[in-house]
Amino acid sequence: MQKRVSLKDIAAKAGVSAALVSYVLNNRMSGRISAATAQKIKEIAGQLNYSTNQLAKSLKTNKTNTIGLIVSDISNPFSANLARIIENEAEEHQYTTIFGSSDEDPVKFDKLVRTMLNRKVDGLIISPPAKSETVIESLQQQDIPLVLLDRYFPGITTSYVIIDNYAASMEAVNHLIATGRTRIGMITYDSELQHLQERKNGYIAALKNSGLHLENTWLQLVGIENNQQHIEDAVRTMLSANPAVDAILFGSNKIATSSLKLINSLSLRVPCDLAVICFDHTEMLDLFYSPVTYIKQPLEEIGQLAVSYLLRNMQDTGTIDTIHLKATLVIQQSTKPFNALQPANKPPVQKTGGANF
Amino acid sequence: MQKRVSLKDIAAKAGVSAALVSYVLNNRMSGRISAATAQKIKEIAGQLNYSTNQLAKSLKTNKTNTIGLIVSDISNPFSANLARIIENEAEEHQYTTIFGSSDEDPVKFDKLVRTMLNRKVDGLIISPPAKSETVIESLQQQDIPLVLLDRYFPGITTSYVIIDNYAASMEAVNHLIATGRTRIGMITYDSELQHLQERKNGYIAALKNSGLHLENTWLQLVGIENNQQHIEDAVRTMLSANPAVDAILFGSNKIATSSLKLINSLSLRVPCDLAVICFDHTEMLDLFYSPVTYIKQPLEEIGQLAVSYLLRNMQDTGTIDTIHLKATLVIQQSTKPFNALQPANKPPVQKTGGANF
């Protein structure tokens, strides 16, 4: 196996002690060491292609230069993009990132946290699932530097980076109202997670503020396991309700994907028969035959802040940084105003032939 | 900071030596240790909420139970899905996975490899960028267990898991031909990577076998940096060529996304004016107004085999396992046969109104 060169090997070859080699290679005690010896040691280290054993170093210094990132599912484009940004950002500060997916399962989540702690990560960036408050609290008791991402628990004081979901939902609904829709539905998760509650509440509040009616069937809650069938049922229910919705706000990109897949196969047309808005961006949204208006989270900023909060937290434990970022509504075709949809306004590239062939 | 309990703490509390605690906790020397002591030690370990310091353990045992996975871009859905599968698979064998994205840059790739080696990963699963042969060879010389993923270098003998890209391309083109297309183009990467060459060659061979003409402008090579503009130019060139293509095979999901975005905005219709096929699946493909026929890689199998090959390779270094898996063509609307496209065959849900509103 890999019998890599160690400090000792260099020391032996240079005729000095291992300690000295360590000092030189870490540029410690720069004043004391003779230029000649330093030079010689560096040369030999180069020749032998030495690179330090992080395991040993970490064991001694109690610092691994590793951060743990736990998201709900790394294969979800939203998480994947964020993960990528965080990985890059961490790397710029000489940190390696290790990832894990909790699948929204608090048990799996707990296990992941333990694994990461055993590996002695220096800190954690976490998107916690529901019912994981106890895990978070235990991390706090252990003084593990920690930043919550995309989610937070109102009862627990931690650093976090999230967007203002309530305002985002409101803005989306208000936009739908402004474009002439009045029967606005929402499909979102049946979850106690605070950020999802806020999405839901923002929707409800926006309707109330505008004095619009909210039919029972218009707010559909689905399980967070993302069951395609459930989501399709939800869409069908809203569309066959009496009165039926003329707009839907999707609470996540997964929900949107499943819903749009169904809508694509139905005979109704977006945006004339139905307007849609989605939380979070996916490339898919731009490729839908009627590009979908969406709520855009500032991923770059979220990732950067999460890392910088964590770094600060690691320097002096106890520091708490929190921020609610603003999401922006990116308006596309799927919410074209009703009054722009008259036959007279048909786009020039108009073709006969439907969407299905 | 986190002053976790160590073996010594348990030993002290139990009035035994640290060694004994280690033996008990690892179920070593089961025959020798008295049931009573074992019981007591386990209890105390539980009380103190002990969990082993992997750093120390790894340093001693020279085994980290970690595998490194390097893909080109973890935020690409193809990589993300594969990563997820590998993560799960590894976890089942008590391995933690650490990821990295090379961005197709051999320098960045080399750096990633070094970082992972310094962290003493037990093995690597790698999707190597072009010009990284030397890195791979150096890994081999160091006897680092290694499996190449999705790609391979014909000149280097390593374990790998890939699909038969040549056959996949051929099958795709043959399908296009069977559906009545004769002017078939391809957009793929201008790369020396073997698997991309094979995709290209499969396309060329299929045309040749069928005695079809291949216009110069029909094979468009774009840089692997995925420049949207380049890809759009390529599409425009093929469509405005004389004669213009009536079908396009996209060499990757990124290329497909960029191309379809453009096509979506043009006045031509899929599949009547243009048929399209894509390498690799994305949800986006199902959401395109004419769901896109694609070449499906058996991701589950790829991930599982990669991990299992790596595990074997770690057990006895030197073992080489290679496999070319078969990709399957999933036929959707975007390649509907010409003869099925007559007005008489219009689907029932047909609506007036184009794709653009």
Add this chain to the structure above:
DNA sequence: TATTTTTGTTTAAACGATTAAACACGCAGC
């Protein structure tokens, strides 16, 4: 010249585990 300071380097303990080898002790066999 004697003493202190500076400069260059080494010693040795430590991080938290693993593990071969040693040890102590009771007990069976001859």
Add this chain to the structure above:
DNA sequence: GCTGCGTGTTTAATCGTTTAAACAAAAATA
């Protein structure tokens, strides 16, 4: 009573670093 064995446990070295402290020799100061 001596030898040998089985059982239960401890000793001590080791993995590859870091780092405070000690040391020795040279340079500066008195």
